[in-house]
Amino acid sequence: MRLVVIGGGFVKHFDNFHINKRIVELVGKVNPKVLFIPTASNDDEGYIKEFKDTFEKQLSCQVEVLRCINENPNESQIIELFRSSDLMYLGGGNYVNMMKPWKKYKIDHKLEEALNSGTLIAGISAGAICWFKSGIRSNYEGEGYIESSGWQIINKIFCPHYNQRDRAEALHSILLNGNRTEDTIALEDDSALYFTDNTTELIGDPSKSWLLQVKENKLVKQKINA
Template sequence: MRQILAIGGGGFMMESTPSPVDRLIRDLTAKAQPAVCFLATPSGDLPAHVDRFHEMYGALGCNTSHLAFFRQPDSRSINPSSYREALLQQDAIFVGGGNTKSALAVWREWALDGVLREAWQQGILLAGMSAGAMCWFEAGLTDSFWGGAYRPLPCLGFLPGGCAVHYGSDPKRRETLHAAQRARAVPPSVAIDDFAAVLYADTRIDRVFAWRDGASAWRVSADGDEVVETALAPERL
């Protein structure tokens, strides 16, 4: 079964203590010591993010690696000159936060978009937070254009519809998503709070998770000039 876990915000990149969502990623692989690869492309392969991933997922008993396009390969990394075989041997691939637009451009230049689709079709768990959540959808609502506003961005299209992240923590995101829905600038979307995540089985929502009080996710769509938000009841991690 194909699975994608879209995280609105949280996990090792945002939380100072071990997060339930990182344990969830490990457990969704159904492996005792899963192989998990980190893609930090949205942050330009920021060393602090890479180091934090290895620390936290190593402590969870995972066999960790990362694939970096902006940094010299080291003993923990997959070499980008021949990454396909190694990436397709993973149990999970996790994409970090940062600039979605820039990450997509790099992946397409390196033909990683096609390999990620292969991985998904082979049943490798795909997961990610913020930019790493939006990237799997047809479209994301992002500030990646650095213009001070949120704009729609075409993404990989593995999952139907759009995605908005950090939804409850930034009122501007909600306002912009509603305006984009009324203008039909983005397709019907899933909006995910910080400390919440949505699990897709194939291309359908399977389960919703939260690990902070009040965190959740919504389906957001337009009905004429009205925007409809439908709450998705989460399971507590």
């Protein structure tokens, strides 16, 4: 497994650029081929341009984009994009809107297969939640935040954008009211963790990555030292 999960932030901002620079280094190739999957943003073209400006012009990558909201890719096109990619980057946005077309096109299964085969995958916010047992996302049908299930590749709860006070408070409430036994990883914007089968690397500001646990009905919070 080679997986980078990012708490949030903008691709072109300095702190997040540092993370993306490290991700490209992890690929281990010159001019790597990157597949950007911006489904959670509804294939937003502004987001795609920002990604290309960063990864092509500044990080010397070759970028392909898999659009499955504004386009209707066939099976062979998706397979070829996956086969030829050195890095897959899953964008942020609406978690529910992301998961529906991924199931339709079987992208969820293809991503898991790619991870198991050793392809480096990075996901930010919604694109990171899917890999965990569950994650904290916005309640798109109302106010506040709720918990949604993921693929359980990492048997922990995940909270992106932990720097947002209302989101952090919602996470704390969910954990304490449920007396949860799972560890929770909470990442602020511009922070990331790189998981392999045996190691974890902290990328970005170490003061922005947190491990939360519920012990004796109390929330225990500590910085991640990886």
